[in-house]
Amino acid sequence: MTFANLLPTSFVSRLVLCCLILRGISLAAFAEESAGERLPLWPGFAPDGSGKSTNEPAFLTFYPSAKPKGAAVIICPGGGYGGLVTGPEGSGIARWLNGHGIAGIVLEYRLPHGRSKVPLLDAQQAIRVVRSKADRWHIDPHHVGIIGFSAGGHLASTAATHFDTGIKDASSEAFAGQSSRPDFAILVYPVISMGEKGHAGSRFNLLGSNPSPSELTFFSSEMQVTSNTPPTFLAHAVDDKVVSIDNSRLFYQSLLSHGVHGKFLELPSGDHGLNGYHGPMWDAWQRDSIVWLTEEGFLGTRR
Numbered sequence: 085m086t087f088a089n090l091l092p093t094s095f096v097s098r099l100v101l102c103c104l105i106l107r108g109i110s111l112a113a114f115a116e117e118s119a120g121e122r123l124p125l126w127p128g129f130a131p132d133g134s135g136k137s138t139n140e141p142a143f144l145t146f147y148p149s150a151k152p153k154g155a156a157v158i159i160c161p162g163g164g165y166g167g168l169v170t171g172p173e174g175s176g177i178a179r180w181l182n183g184h185g186i187a188g189i190v191l192e193y194r195l196p197h198g199r200s201k202v203p204l205l206d207a208q209q210a211i212r213v214v215r216s217k218a219d220r221w222h223i224d225p226h227h228v229g230i231i232g233f234s235a236g237g238h239l240a241s242t243a244a245t246h247f248d249t250g251i252k253d254a255s256s257e258a259f260a261g262q263s264s265r266p267d268f269a270i271l272v273y274p275v276i277s278m279g280e281k282g283h284a285g286s287r288f289n290l291l292g293s294n295p296s297p298s299e300l301t302f303f304s305s306e307m308q309v310t311s312n313t314p315p316t317f318l319a320h321a322v323d324d325k326v327v328s329i330d331n332s333r334l335f336y337q338s339l340l341s342h343g344v345h346g347k348f349l350e351l352p353s354g355d356h357g358l359n360g361y362h363g364p365m366w367d368a369w370q371r372d373s374i375v376w377l378t379e380e381g382f383l384g385t386r387r
Contacts, residue, residue, distance in 0.1 A: 120145045120146050120148070120178070120190075121145070121146040121148075122143055122144070122145045122146075123143065123146075124141060124142070124143060124144075125141075125142040125143055125144055125191070125192075125193075125206055125209055125210060125213065126142065126209065130142065130194070130205070130206075130209075131205055132199045132201075132202055132205075133199055133200065133201030133202055133204075133205055134199070138194075140194050141194075142191070142192055142193055142194045142206045142209075143191075143192040144158075144190070144191060144192075144210055144213065144214075145175070145189065145190045145192070146187065146188075146189050146217075146221060147175070147178035147179065147181070147182055147187065147188040147189070147190070148182075148187055148221065148222070149181070149182050149185050149186055149187045149223075150182075150185070151185035151186075152222045153222060153223065153224050154185050154186060154187065154222075154223060154224060154227070154383070155185075155186045155187070155223070155224060155227035155228070155229065155377070155383055156186065156187040156189060156214055156221070156223040156224070156227065156228050156229070157181055157186055157187070157188055157189065157228075157229045157230065157231050157270070158189045158191050158207070158210045158211060158214060158228070158229070158230045158231070158266070159173070159174055159177050159178060159181075159188055159189060159190045159191060159230075159231050159232075159236075160191055160193065160207065160230065160231065160232035160236035160237070160239045160240045160243075161173040161174040161190070161191075161192075161232075161233060161236045162232070162233040162234030162235045162236040162237065163234070163235060163236070164234070164283070164285045164286050164289055165195060165196055165203065165235045165238075165285075165286050165289035165290045166195065166285070166289045167195070168192060168193070168195075169233070169234075169236075170190060170192060172361040173233040173234075173236060173361075174190040174192075175190055176361070177190075177231065178190055180370060184374050184383070185383065186383070187221065187223050189210065189214055191206065191207065191210045193206035193207060193210075193239065194206055195289070196289060196290050198292060200290055200291050200292075200295075200299060200303065203239050203242075203290075204239065204242050204243065204246060207230065207239050207240070207242070207243040208243060208248075208264035209259070209264075211228060211230065211243065211247075211262070211263070211264045211266055212250065212259040212260065212262040212263070212264055213259045213262075214228050215228055215259070215262040215263070216259035216262050225262075226267060227267055227382050227383075228266060228267055229266050229267055229268040229269060229270065229314075229377075229382065230243050230244065230266040230268075230269050230270075231269070231270040231271075231272070232269075232270075232271055232272070232274060233272045233273065233274070234272075234273055234274065234275060234283075234286075234326075234327060234356065234357075235275050235283070235286040235289075235290075236274075237271040237272060237273065237274020237275060237276070238274055238275035238276060238286060238290075238303075238305065240266075240269055240270070240271055240274070241269065241271055241274055241276055241305035241316075241335060242303060242305055242308075243264070243266055243269075244265075244266055244269040244305070244313055244314055244316060245305050245308035245309055245313055246302075246308065247263065247264040247265035247266070248263070248265075249263045249265070250262045250263050250264070265312075265314065266314050267314055267382065268314050268315045268316065268317075268377070268380065268382055269314055269315070269316040269317070270316070270317045270318075270319075270373050271316060271317070271318045271319075271332065271335070272318075272319050272320075272358075272369055273319070273320050273321065273324055273327055273332075273356055273357070273358070274318070274320070274327070274331060274332060274335070275327050275331055276304070276305045276306050276331035276332065276334055276335045277304045277305070277306055277330075277331055277334060278290075278291065278295070278299075278300045278303045278304045279300065279304055281328055281330045281331055281334065282304075282327075282331065283326065283327045283331075290303065291303065305335060306331075306334035306335045306337075306338045307338075309335070309338040309339055309341075309342050309344065310342055311342045311343055311344065313339065313342065313344050314344075315344060315345035315346060315380055316335070316336075316339055316344065316345075316346045317346065317347050317348075317349070317372075317373050317376045317377075318332040318335060318336055318346070318347070318348045318349065319332075319348075319349040319351060319368075319369035319372070319373070320332040320333075320348075320349075320350065320351065321351040321352070321353060321354035321355055321356070321358060321365060322350055322351065322352060323352075323353055323354070323355055324354075324355055324356045325355055325356065326355070326356035327356055329350065332348060336348040345380065347372070349368065349369055349372050351365045351368060351369065352365075353365060354366070
């Protein structure tokens with residue numbers, strides 16, 4: 085993962101931040117000054133995927149758009165499932181979305197630490213919560229998408245392939261009755277597969293050293309696409325040496341084979357992080373994804 089843009093000029097500060105990154109601590113405290121509504125993702129104890137619960141926090145930060153009843157996108161920062169790059173792949177993305185009339189919601193999801201389904205549970209919960217707040221946040225509940233980068237792209241892809249329609253008899257929590265299916269997905273240099281084409285570090289942090297065949301299959305998103313998978317935009321550099329472009333190719337081919345709308349932007353250069361989150365390759369996926377969202381009808385007000 086590229087962290088160059090996050091580091092200050094002081095050598096000591098650089099060293100401190102690098103140590104934090106290596107220890108898997110969230111970079112949220114070092115992100116740009118945020119301007120938005122920050123709230124806990126879970127109202128109380130959160131499930132850990134094994135029938136137990138935890139009081140470990142996860143957060144949503146809502147960056148509103150000036151455009152009423154527009155689209156909203158939940159943002160999943162990368163970090164190899166060992167940390168969260170919440171600056172350039174979080175608040176920075178929210179502000180870019182705001183510039184196009186789209187509300188941005190940064191998801192500070194819980195890290196796995198031996199609990200493989202915890203990030204997915206948080207992503208599903210985020211989609212439900214955003215839909216439940218559609219009136220308050222002045223967004224269209226039918227235009228709620230998800231975007232992810234690197235391992236955050238893997239999380240976004242699992243949310244796009246594992247979802248439900250909500251708990252219809254839920255009475256005490258409004259969000260529980262909401263669907264967890266995103267209306268669209270944007271995956272930027274994503275980890276997709278848990279197989280040999282995937283990213284070893286993300287696989288280890290998510291599934292441990294000895295994952296079962298069923299876990300590898302469940303979390304290999306290219307194997308989980310169905311005709312109900314939402315439309316998806318992918319962007320990946322051909323020279324990515326951290327996460328092979330074959331990840332995006334596998335997912336895109338699976339979309340096509342199931343008749344799902346999609347677009348795949350193969351970028352000629354940029355490596356992982358696309359030259360440190362700036363320059364022609366970074367600009368290209370942002371420009372083309374907005375064009376794609378417009379063509380797919382997600383940026384118009386629903387009537």
